[in-house]
Amino acid sequence: MLLTGAEIVAEVLIEQGVDTVFGYPGGSVLNIYDALYQYSDKINHYMSAHEQGAAHAADGYARLTGKTGVVISTSGPGATNLVTGIATAYMDSVPLVAITGNVPTSLIGRDSFQEVYIAGITMPITKHNFTVRSVEELADTLRTAFKIANEGRPGPVLIDIPKDVTVNKADFEVISPVNKAPEEKRLKHLEKVADLINSSKFPVVYFGGGVRISGAEQELFELLKKAEIPATYTMMAAGVLGYGDELNMGLIGMHGSRTANLAVDNADLVLAIGTRFSDRVALNTNKFARRARIVHIDIDPSEIGKNVPADTSIIGDVKKVLTALLPMIEKANHTEWLAQINEWKQKDYRPRDDDSVLKPHQVMSAICDAAGEDAVYITDVGQHQMWAAQYIRHLKTKSFLTSGGLGTMGYGYGAAIGAAVADGGKRPIIHITGDGSFHMNMNEACTAVSYNLPVITVIMNNSVLGMVRQWQKTFYGKRYSSSEPERKTNYKAVAEGFGLTGFKCTNLAEFKEALDKALELKAPVWIECVIDREEAVLPMIPAGGSVDDMIIN
Amino acid sequence: MEKHYLSVLVANHAGVLARISSLFCQRGFNIDSLTVSATDNPEISRITIVTTGDEASFRQVRKQTEKLIETKTLFPLNLRTSLLRELLLIKLRSNNELKPKIEEIAKKYGASVIDVSVGCMVLELTGEPEKVDDFLLKIKDYEIVEMCRTGVTAMERGEVTYLLGV
Numbered sequence A: 001m002l003l004t005g006a007e008i009v010a011e012v013l014i015e016q017g018v019d020t021v022f023g024y025p026g027g028s029v030l031n032i033y034d035a036l037y038q039y040s041d042k043i044n045h046y047m048s049a050h051e052q053g054a055a056h057a058a059d060g061y062a063r064l065t066g067k068t069g070v071v072i073s074t075s076g077p078g079a080t081n082l083v084t085g086i087a088t089a090y091m092d093s094v095p096l097v098a099i100t101g102n103v104p105t106s107l108i109g110r111d112s113f114q115e116v117y118i119a120g121i122t123m124p125i126t127k128h129n130f131t132v133r134s135v136e137e138l139a140d141t142l143r144t145a146f147k148i149a150n151e152g153r154p155g156p157v158l159i160d161i162p163k164d165v166t167v168n169k170a171d172f173e174v175i176s177p178v179n180k181a182p183e184e185k186r187l188k189h190l191e192k193v194a195d196l197i198n199s200s201k202f203p204v205v206y207f208g209g210g211v212r213i214s215g216a217e218q219e220l221f222e223l224l225k226k227a228e229i230p231a232t233y234t235m236m237a238a239g240v241l242g243y244g245d246e247l248n249m250g251l252i253g254m255h256g257s258r259t260a261n262l263a264v265d266n267a268d269l270v271l272a273i274g275t276r277f278s279d280r281v282a283l284n285t286n287k288f289a290r291r292a293r294i295v296h297i298d299i300d301p302s303e304i305g306k307n308v309p310a311d312t313s314i315i316g317d318v319k320k321v322l323t324a325l326l327p328m329i330e331k332a333n334h335t336e337w338l339a340q341i342n343e344w345k346q347k348d349y350r351p352r353d354d355d356s357v358l359k360p361h362q363v364m365s366a367i368c369d370a371a372g373e374d375a376v377y378i379t380d381v382g383q384h385q386m387w388a389a390q391y392i393r394h395l396k397t398k399s400f401l402t403s404g405g406l407g408t409m410g411y412g413y414g415a416a417i418g419a420a421v422a423d424g425g426k427r428p429i430i431h432i433t434g435d436g437s438f439h440m441n442m443n444e445a446c447t448a449v450s451y452n453l454p455v456i457t458v459i460m461n462n463s464v465l466g467m468v469r470q471w472q473k474t475f476y477g478k479r480y481s482s483s484e485p486e487r488k489t490n491y492k493a494v495a496e497g498f499g500l501t502g503f504k505c506t507n508l509a510e511f512k513e514a515l516d517k518a519l520e521l522k523a524p525v526w527i528e529c530v531i532d533r534e535e536a537v538l539p540m541i542p543a544g545g546s547v548d549d550m551i552i553n
Numbered sequence B: 001m002e003k004h005y006l007s008v009l010v011a012n013h014a015g016v017l018a019r020i021s022s023l024f025c026q027r028g029f030n031i032d033s034l035t036v037s038a039t040d041n042p043e044i045s046r047i048t049i050v051t052t053g054d055e056a057s058f059r060q061v062r063k064q065t066e067k068l069i070e071t072k073t074l075f076p077l078n079l080r081t082s083l084l085r086e087l088l089l090i091k092l093r094s095n096n097e098l099k100p101k102i103e104e105i106a107k108k109y110g111a112s113v114i115d116v117s118v119g120c121m122v123l124e125l126t127g128e129p130e131k132v133d134d135f136l137l138k139i140k141d142y143e144i145v146e147m148c149r150t151g152v153t154a155m156e157r158g159e160v161t162y163l164l165g166v
């Protein structure tokens, strides 16, 4: 059938199984939005307050569901507003397809109104991007974009479509996406790795988001249990291994547990699975796992040896690798090693309770009590993010959405909205933010209200850019340069101004009450928690340091 | 710091060069020379990159380049089994007295005189980069008006051993 480019966009989205998109209209995408109007029974479009919010929403949607997130924006400022969202998705390997309109082909290159070279701008923050030159190539380009976004290590792909391409017509035929399994590459070094595991005395597994993305939670669990290996994880993998499991040592790295960092430091074998030895984990690459042989399992060959050299590596999808490895692993007990780890665990940092104020760890704990095991947590960036990572009792995979690689303040609200849309009201959606971060994206409240999305926003208000201030306190002689803004924001009033409910709490009882009410409302709610500005994220290993440099108080 | 030679076969698309050079730039890798050329396959271009850096970062930038969607295949060139060529154009100040002396050096290197104008002459030399370097040393006493080198283009001897991914 003969369709316009705009209709082809809608048709390919449907063909690719997309029923939800996020975005914001404008001149260059008028035709696409006209098609979305026509196809509104098949594609739900969610309009944000700002394109960045839409990009984060598509990202949150993708992280929660594992499906590809789709975001649409107009040319020029619409496209540049996506940039932070795309970079956030890139750093955390989130499958995302960004569709930008551009000025008509005849106006490209003339500094036309709202023209930017978005393909150039996004080159280093996408897996790939395309400029569509003619309507004939549109459908296949879109299909390829979805394929690239999902294949191997996922990531964002951008397609720039000049306006005339959306008007012109071409023949279109539905091609259902064949789930062609990627060609089977023989996995190398399996025997060697199995031998290393079977002969190690003090093994540690350190795993990351790759386990979640590949859906290898069960296989990882079986490996840990069978060979009795204690494990630590990065923020990207929170929830993959249940909180409270005796083999769970907690987070690794800068704000990780002392036990996890000590275990890696003393291990004779570190199995790094679906992870990339970032500078927040391997703070000092020379000292990281210094006594251990390192085995690195990852789908991306360019990660092997990038930051920390591996003794052996297996390149492949984590689920496939672990499935192949499991039968070769001998059942083992590491009684002595686990006893040592339990001894360390006794001495792990534990903040003191105080019900008369709001202590970060108690707030997190209260959230878990009220929201239950099923909740989805979304954070912004700063101290509150680390408290959420440390003290939420993570139990479910794909349920902690946070900007790990880019550390994007302002990620939270948009991502929470995307998660709420994906979830459709089944699970509690808890957005944990800081006063600084929230000022970057609170405008998305209007989106939550428009679509009545039950996002509960907990604002950890310490009145400062806490994470920046903590560094200034520790490393810059308490010179609080631009980290103590004298803001007078009345969150309850602002919430009401946006048409949602707001609460303000100063002690634990008040917070619990507000949270219960919020959960009952099944509507967007803000809860402001007043926190002492001196609260710090502990423990902490300074950048470039090792477990020997850990700050505990 | 070693010199590295890399052959990259890429899809002949607009923007490929930008993608590759942006990647080298981001990873802090200096490009000594880069040539893009057509191949017998109209859909494939061949990029030859010469860079200087330590082995580990070269390996990293190679893997990163390999990941680009438009990279079909890529391989470091083994200097012993490869043919490397570069073209030099050089304009030298000359007069009746200097001209025969310059011509004599040119002859030794197989460089040809491709233009003689009032006060200057232009030489062309093709050869291995070392030969070009060497030639430049020999004529360093003469005044260079302007010069340009194309950078290295290269291929391996014998049968083609790489596979083009699709």
Ligand SMILES: Cc1ncc(C[n+]2csc(CCOP(=O)(O)OP(=O)(O)O)c2C)c(N)n1
Residues within 6 Å of the ligand: A380, A381, A382, A383, A384, A385, A407, A408, A409, A410, A433, A434, A435, A436, A437, A438, A460, A462, A464, A465, A466, A467, A468
């Ligand atoms: C977009 C962006 N700008 C700046 C930073 C640097 N930064 C990291 S944490 C932080 C402070 C965050 O403040 P707030 O949201 O109040 O969180 P808190 O640390 O107080 O919990 C800043 C400015 C960042 N991560 N992202």
Ligand SMILES: [Mg+2]
Residues within 6 Å of the ligand: A382, A434, A435, A436, A460, A461, A462, A463, A464, A465, A466
């Ligand atoms: Mg704050």
